[in-house]
Amino acid sequence: MTTITDARLDDELRATLGETRAARWASPRAPYSPRIDVAHRDGGPVAAALTSRRGATAAVKIVDVWWRDEADTAAAAALVDEIVARAEAAGDAAVKWEVPFGQELPSFAVERGFAPFAAPHPSAPGTLGSRGYVRWLLDVPHDEAPYYAQTTLYTCGAVSGLLAAEAAGEAGFGAADASRDVPVDGRPAPSLADRDLELAFWRRASNYPAIEPVGLGVVMRETLPADVPVEVFLDHDGPVLIESYSGFERDFRVELQAESLRQGEATGVPVHRTRIAIEEIARRVAGGDLALLLIDEAPMHGETGPHWVLAHAAGEGVIVIEDPWISSDEGETWVDSHELPIAHADLDRMVAWGEAGYRGVVFVGRR
Structure with missing residues (x-):
């Protein structure tokens, strides 16, 4: 496994992801510590995971997980296990997973305890294109709160x-x-x-x-x-x-x-x-x-x-x-x-x- 801590896609991974998915992975995330983990076999990438996190918070977000084909599902799941292990070692309370509309959460994520968030009230653009899931690592019993994103800079x-x-x-x-x-x-x-x-x-x-x-x-x-x-x-x-x-x-x-x-x-x-x-x-x-x-x-x-x-x-x-x-x-x-x-x-x-x-x-x- 290799790690690209500045999250710049190399040509090989960009080509493997395809134009649409690579564009999402290449989105600027500099303030939020983007990281790409890649699993290789036979000299080429077979699975990759992109994560990000806000500073001074106790959560990491899985932006996306890719794997080459069905035979490489285990490699993708192993990357997720590594992300969870790093979060636990850092004392994080949660690992989140973002899934764009048109994609589905993989079954191995459900098996690992990722549960759906309730949908937000649609408002600002960031509320409109994805579903969210979470795996809590610390015990914080509570009812999920509603979510709405401010639509102005001042509200x-x-x-x-x-x-x-x-x-x-x-x-x-x-x-x-x-x-x-x-x-x-x-x-x-x-x-x-x-x-x-x-x-x-x-x-x-x-x-x-x-x-x-x-x-x-x-x-x-x-x-x-x-x-x-x-x-x-x-x-x-x-x-x-x-x-x-x-x-x-x-x-x-x-x-x-x-x-x-x-x-x-x-x-x-x-x-x-x-x-x-x-x-x-x-x-x-x-x-x-x-x-x-x-x-x-x-x-x-x-x-x-x-x-x-x-x-x-x-x-x-x-x-x-x-x-x-x-x-x-x-x-x-x-x-x-x-x-x-x-x-x-x-x-x-x-x-x-x-x-x-x-x-x-x-x-x-x-x-």
Whole structure:
């Protein structure tokens, strides 16, 4: 077996894969550690596997597995066994498998415990072309969360909040499926009603364009029934997410945040100014709470930016999130962003924003 760690296809493997499949394998994935493992026999490739993984996460994704013919199925299965073994040695919580529409998961994958994810709500392009499967390596008992990918650069907070509402047992994305056009090939198509919901939530919570923790907590309170608790932790006394603004651009956002704080007090949303530990977030999420987390994207994507994700399960040293962002230009799909486990130490680095490193968390209870 040989390994091509930079995932550049050599001419022999490219020709063997065929033009269409080789184009998928050659898609740029540089931020996400692409790796190609190849099994050879008699001087030529008989099986190959392409994997990728986000930085600072506890999962690896099998992008594709190829084998020459039926006689080489065992070689392909051995490559998958090697991928799983490496993941276990690295302390990963899960191995995922992405299967494009038109292909099927091989039977040896089912025999090795790969189980299907529920289909995502179709939205951004990365949700439309593939099915997903997972083999959990750590014991994190939980119900699978719903998934929807943000359709704009700025609606991560709105999407995370709506996914939290859906996970909490309330209406969310997909409630108006009748408005969805289904193409003749049967593949899912985005719902205009879902996108309207995404944008309407953002308008209500926005600090233009970001959503700050108190404002998100207020709109979650407005969205959920009174018996579903909402609670905010933000270890910063002043306005947040305005570091790059001055003059009027800063002043009107400060005023909006002051209004959100007033609304929170009026509607009974507790705002704690103490820093909550990752271990406490894990304890509460494992106990059934949902946690909306303000993170810095840099550990996962190599680029700094404020971003909201939803934590919905925890166990064995990891917290499982739904990330509404898909880097589809770098080969990601919803399989990367859905049911994504992250180790406590890595999440501790992520859930901190700006030079002050403040931590914003919105807890939502379940019925």
